[in-house]
Amino acid sequence: MARKRIILEMGAGNDLHGGDYTKAALRAVQDALHHSSLSFIRALKLDIHQMQVAVTIGVQHPEKVDAERVRASLPYGQITVQVVKGGLDVPSDEGHDLAVIASAAIIVSFDLPPSANPA
Numbered sequence: 001m002a003r004k005r006i007i008l009e010m011g012a013g014n015d016l017h018g019g020d021y022t023k024a025a026l027r028a029v030q031d032a033l034h035h036s037s038l039s040f041i042r043a044l045k046l047d048i049h050q051m052q053v054a055v056t057i058g059v060q061h062p063e064k065v066d067a068e069r070v071r072a073s074l075p076y077g078q079i080t081v082q083v084v085k086g087g088l089d090v091p092s093d094e095g096h097d098l099a100v101i102a103s104a105a106i107i108v109s110f111d112l113p114p115s116a117n118p119a
Contacts, residue, residue, distance in 0.1 A: 003052065004112045009036045011104045019098035021064035025057045025083070026073055028104035033074075038108065046110055051077035058086020058103040065102075077108070 011034075013027025041048055053074055059065055062083040071081045090099040 002112060003109050005107055005109050006040075007036060007038065007106075007108045009033070009106045009108075011035065011106070013102050013104065015100045017097055017099070019089075019100055021059045021061055021100050021102065022066045022069055024087070024100040024102035025059060025065045025070050025104065028057065028102040029055060029070055029073055029106065032104045032106045036106075048076045049078075050110060052109040052111075053077040053079045054107040054109070055079065055081045056105045056107075057081065057083045059083065059100065060085065060087055060089045 009032040011028045011030070011032030013024045013029070013031055015021070015023040015027070040046075041051065055070060055074070057065055057067075057070060062085055065083045067081040067083055070083075071079045087103050088101040090101065092098070
């Protein structure tokens with residue numbers, strides 16, 4: 001069996017007030033998920049528990065994201081979460097508030113038999 005990328009979906013999320021990096025990351029993941037319907041999984045009778053889901057989150061301060069909460073927000077699959085430097089911080093004019101913008105990329109892969117691979 002060979003692991004094959006089935007889908008790449010992207011999303012963006014923010015926390016407009018309060019500077020919560022995890023909240024922005026969770027919203028980015030939900031945005032990506034809401035762009036997708038993986039109906040082919042049922043149509044091809046693939047086991048959703050064998051689905052490999054790799055999530056990459058980009059924010060200005062990766063250490064401020066609770067990666068476990070992000071992982072727990074996904075409904076099924078074997079999930080990994082990586083948080084990297086990216087996204088955008090937008091301070092208020094007064095400097096008392098911070099808008100955090102996060103980017104998410106979600107890659108779904110399956111181990112497929114060679115007969116499922118294109119020639």
